[in-house]
Amino acid sequence: MSDHCESHPSRRAVLGTAGALFAWGAVPRTAYAAPGSRDARLVVVVLRGALDGLSAVAPLGDPAYADLRPGIALTRDGNGDGRAAALPLDGFFALHPALPTFARLYGARQALVVHAAATGYRERSHFDGQDVLESGQPGPGHTASGWLNRLVAALPAGEGIPPRTALGVGVVPPLILRGPAPVLGWAPPRLPRASDELGRRVLGLYEARDPMLAEALARGLDVDALTKGGPREAGGKEAGGKEAGGKEAGGLRGLAEGAARLIAADDGPRIAALALDGWDTHANEGGATGRLAGLLGGLDGVFSAFAEILAPRWSDTAILVVTEFGRTARVNGTTGTDHGTGTVAFLLGGAVRGGRVLADWPGLAPAQLHEGRDLAPTTDLRAVAKGLAADLFGLSPAVLASRVFPGSEGVRPVRGLVV
Amino acid sequence: MTVDPRRTALALGRFGLGARPGDLAREEPVEESLRREVLAGTVPLPSGPDLSATPTLLAGLGAEEQARKLVRAGPPDAAMPAGPAPQPIQERVYRAEVAARLALAQGAPTGFVERLVWFWANHFTVSVARGPRMRVSAGAFEREAIRPHVLGRFRDMLLAAATHPAMLIYLDNVASVGPNSPAGQRKGSGLHGNKGLNENLGRELLELHTLGADGGYAQADVTALARILTGWSVQRDGQAEGLPGSTAFRRGAHEPGAMALMGRTYLDVGPEQLRMALADLAAHPATARHVALRLARHFVADDPPPALVARLSQTFLDQDGDLARLALVLIESPEAWDPVPRKVRSPQEFLVAATRGLALAPEPRVVMGALASLGQPFWSAPAPNGYPDEAGAWASPEGLRTRLDVAARAGQLAAGTDPTAFADAVLGPLATDETRTALRRAESRAQGIALVLMAPEFQRR
Numbered sequence: 001m002s003d004h005c006e007s008h009p010s011r012r013a014v015l016g017t018a019g020a021l022f023a024w025g026a027v028p029r030t031a032y033a034a035p036g037s038r039d040a041r042l043v044v045v046v047l048r049g050a051l052d053g054l055s056a057v058a059p060l061g062d063p064a065y066a067d068l069r070p071g072i073a074l075t076r077d078g079n080g081d082g083r084a085a086a087l088p089l090d091g092f093f094a095l096h097p098a099l100p101t102f103a104r105l106y107g108a109r110q111a112l113v114v115h116a117a118a119t120g121y122r123e124r125s126h127f128d129g130q131d132v133l134e135s136g137q138p139g140p141g142h143t144a145s146g147w148l149n150r151l152v153a154a155l156p157a158g159e160g161i162p163p164r165t166a167l168g169v170g171v172v173p174p175l176i177l178r179g180p181a182p183v184l185g186w187a188p189p190r191l192p193r194a195s196d197e198l199g200r201r202v203l204g205l206y207e208a209r210d211p212m213l214a215e216a217l218a219r220g221l222d223v224d225a226l227t228k229g230g231p232r233e234a235g236g237k238e239a240g241g242k243e244a245g246g247k248e249a250g251g252l253r254g255l256a257e258g259a260a261r262l263i264a265a266d267d268g269p270r271i272a273a274l275a276l277d278g279w280d281t282h283a284n285e286g287g288a289t290g291r292l293a294g295l296l297g298g299l300d301g302v303f304s305a306f307a308e309i310l311a312p313r314w315s316d317t318a319i320l321v322v323t324e325f326g327r328t329a330r331v332n333g334t335t336g337t338d339h340g341t342g343t344v345a346f347l348l349g350g351a352v353r354g355g356r357v358l359a360d361w362p363g364l365a366p367a368q369l370h371e372g373r374d375l376a377p378t379t380d381l382r383a384v385a386k387g388l389a390a391d392l393f394g395l396s397p398a399v400l401a402s403r404v405f406p407g408s409e410g411v412r413p414v415r416g417l418v419v
Numbered sequence: 420m421t422v423d424p425r426r427t428a429l430a431l432g433r434f435g436l437g438a439r440p441g442d443l444a445r446e447e448p449v450e451e452s453l454r455r456e457v458l459a460g461t462v463p464l465p466s467g468p469d470l471s472a473t474p475t476l477l478a479g480l481g482a483e484e485q486a487r488k489l490v491r492a493g494p495p496d497a498a499m500p501a502g503p504a505p506q507p508i509q510e511r512v513y514r515a516e517v518a519a520r521l522a523l524a525q526g527a528p529t530g531f532v533e534r535l536v537w538f539w540a541n542h543f544t545v546s547v548a549r550g551p552r553m554r555v556s557a558g559a560f561e562r563e564a565i566r567p568h569v570l571g572r573f574r575d576m577l578l579a580a581a582t583h584p585a586m587l588i589y590l591d592n593v594a595s596v597g598p599n600s601p602a603g604q605r606k607g608s609g610l611h612g613n614k615g616l617n618e619n620l621g622r623e624l625l626e627l628h629t630l631g632a633d634g635g636y637a638q639a640d641v642t643a644l645a646r647i648l649t650g651w652s653v654q655r656d657g658q659a660e661g662l663p664g665s666t667a668f669r670r671g672a673h674e675p676g677a678m679a680l681m682g683r684t685y686l687d688v689g690p691e692q693l694r695m696a697l698a699d700l701a702a703h704p705a706t707a708r709h710v711a712l713r714l715a716r717h718f719v720a721d722d723p724p725p726a727l728v729a730r731l732s733q734t735f736l737d738q739d740g741d742l743a744r745l746a747l748v749l750i751e752s753p754e755a756w757d758p759v760p761r762k763v764r765s766p767q768e769f770l771v772a773a774t775r776g777l778a779l780a781p782e783p784r785v786v787m788g789a790l791a792s793l794g795q796p797f798w799s800a801p802a803p804n805g806y807p808d809e810a811g812a813w814a815s816p817e818g819l820r821t822r823l824d825v826a827a828r829a830g831q832l833a834a835g836t837d838p839t840a841f842a843d844a845v846l847g848p849l850a851t852d853e854t855r856t857a858l859r860r861a862e863s864r865a866q867g868i869a870l871v872l873m874a875p876e877f878q879r880r
Contacts, residue, residue: 048801172812191824209851212814333595334614336591339618
């Protein structure tokens with residue numbers, strides 16, 4: 001691990017502010033982070049449509065697994081095809097073969113899996129489920145603000161602490177980031193940018209007449225200053241108004257690269273969220289290859305873009321990947337899976353104490369399934385998010401339970417997620 | 420009644436697609452123009468050489484895919500056809516559908532009925548993002564399942580939408596098989612030896628299309644409706660009855676037996692079982708509430724006045740889901756005429772209002788590119804709940820930033836237009852002093868046009 005730390009000068013800044021001058025290699029990792037003392041980066045990736053956790057991280061050691069999922073179950077040997085073999089995590093769980101970057105990080109103890117996890121929501125509507133996941137509320141019907149925005153608002157401000165802003169990736173900001181705290185937005189531009197002069201004039205109009213539009217536009221213009229020399233060039237010359245990107249995976253990677261550049265900047269936002277659609281695999285889900293494999297491959301590309309571009313900040317970075325709920329344990333009649341309950345969450349980054357699967361495994365035997373159909377949830381996702389927020393940013397349990405995740409007093413934070 | 424141009428400008432934004440040059444000077448009260456569009460009773464249908472019926476489109480796609488396979492499988496030394504590859508049918512048709520929809524929007528007198536079409540097409544979302552079969556049929560879905568019923572009855576639209584090939588494909592019902600049906604009982608007949616239920620369409624019909632998420636249904640109702648829906652599929656090539664690519668009820672895949680749904684029992688009487696179930700769902704009070712809320716939210720305010728929602732809901736129930744009556748009650752409701760414009764135009768509304776106001780013939784390729792960058796291409800919602808309808812979703816930092824780019828581009832394209840005349844034509848008395856001052860100080864005509872397009876009075880409705 002020490003060689004990894006050495007290559008990341010941002011450590012120096014953190015230690016420097018603490019007044020310490022250590023030799024890098026000699027510092028045990030656990031010595032760093034009094035909670036909240038580091039200049040942490042937190043990225044939350046929301047997978048919309050309900051990720052099939054039993055395919056992303058397969059419980060190969062569960063005797064019921066293979067029989068529940070004819071046609072889509074992963075296997076240790078890929079049925080003879082090495083490329084289709086699930087990637088072993090521990091003796092029980094194995095990772096989908098479309099996630100090699102995650103597997104590499106797991107091997108480097110920088111990635112972990114939380115299995116049989118879910119929010120507190122127990123119905124099966126995507127849209128209510130996403131609202132619960134992103135609002136951080138105990139139930140649906142609260143869409144005024146998201147938990148990540150309230151987390152930003154709860155961060156202590158003061159001397160020497162840079163202003164905290166959050167970044168929403170994409171044209172439509174995800175609910176998780178909506179709310180009172182300032183939020184920037186960014187998406188890969190496809191049109192030639194309007195002149196700064198026009199931007200200033202329109203902003204003047206809004207300031208006089210329409211505070212809501214003024215605030216949004218001001219933030220949109222702010223991001224321009226941050227991205228100069230960054231993602232605009234990366235997306236290719238677009239002076240002709242040609243559409244950038246094209247293929248889905250490339251477009252997704254471009255999105256992640258642009259977001260990562262913003263977060264990596266010295267004065268960039270420390271907290272970001274992006275939402276990826278399309279995980280609703282009701283039919284022809286596929287196993288080691290196929291539809292879900294393609295989606296996971298895109299997600300793995302996002303991981304690798306973040307790891308690459310955030311390298312200078314990697315040791316202070318945590319990326320949390322969550323989805324609204326899981327899918328049925330049993331394959332359905334169309335070689336896919338319907339809406340379920342328990343699923344996986346991923347946590348990766350140099351700040352993560354990885355190389356582990358956290359699971360209080362409920363089992364997949366018929367009597368062990370939730371309502372006879374779904375992986376039973378045993379870990380509350382809020383416990384994971386609260387633990388992460390506590391360890392990364394030093395937020396107290398009281399603040400977390402009152403402001404960030406209201407009504408979650410009974411949900412104890414999972415500690416020790418961060419090195 | 421004297422004509423108030425302020426009211427006209429407000430109404431053309433809120434209920435219509437935006438003022439065209441001359442519209443604000445009309446002598447007819449705008450209420451009358453809106454009413455007349457509804458009372459005409461017919462919804463314009465797009466037309467064009469590529470806008471065929473769904474079976475023709477799906478068959479055309481199948482034939483092209485088959486032909487490509489044959490070429491690939493052919494002898495390796497076969498001569499490659501010269502010249503650029505022809506555009507695949509799904510791209511050609513999608514472009515034609517976009518162009519036709521834009522043309523109707525551009526020419527509509529007020530655009531109220533087109534707005535209703537867009538609203539209902541979003542309510543019953545199908546999305547081209549799901550692949551070639553959706554790309555080729557999403558426009559046809561709107562022409563065949565939505566437009567004919569926009570001024571008709573909700574239950575007819577519900578049935579047409581739920582059983583249209585595009586919806587059956589989009590929400591995976593085509594392959595859903597009753598576990599106890601003859602097809603379900605044939606072991607090993609599926610690709611992986613298992614055939615059975617898929618509850619996707621059943622769930623979204625309850626949650627999105629009829630009762631709403633808080634409409635009081637349970638998992639058992641979802642499963643029951645999914646079972647009732649088994650067998651509703653798309654006719655395949657080489658089968659005896661029906662045109663390939665049309666909706667088919669395959670009795671052999673239909674789950675036998677009576678089903679209990681929302682406290683009522685539906686006997687297994689074939690395709691009528693679904694028709695009766697959908698008719699009851701369409702008449703359910705929860706459906707009335709859900710539709711009323713969505714309609715009021717779309718036209719009036721993210722948080723619409725409860726009295727307006729209640730009146731729409733009651734009208735829906737009293738008038739047996741008569742959607743023309745519902746549209747009339749909307750424009751006759753004083754709450755819908757709040758002089759404060761609370762909604763932010765969606766990207767689609769913004770772009771069409773711009774091309775209407777500037778009298779710029781919409782170039783489909785340019786409009787498609789702009790809509791893609793603004794995040795709202797036609798028939799491309801990321802999920803079955805359609806595009807969002809709240810200001811927070813569209814008046815985002817990146818969303819407004821991109822609108823600025825689009826406005827700058829439009830300003831360049833329309834640089835022959837006088838900005839003040841343009842402001843008079845589209846904003847009229849709604850233009851604030853600040854906007855007028857900014858216009859006087861604009862450093863170019865292009866910048867002036869862009870300022871009008873970005874003014875709060877144009878962005879809001």
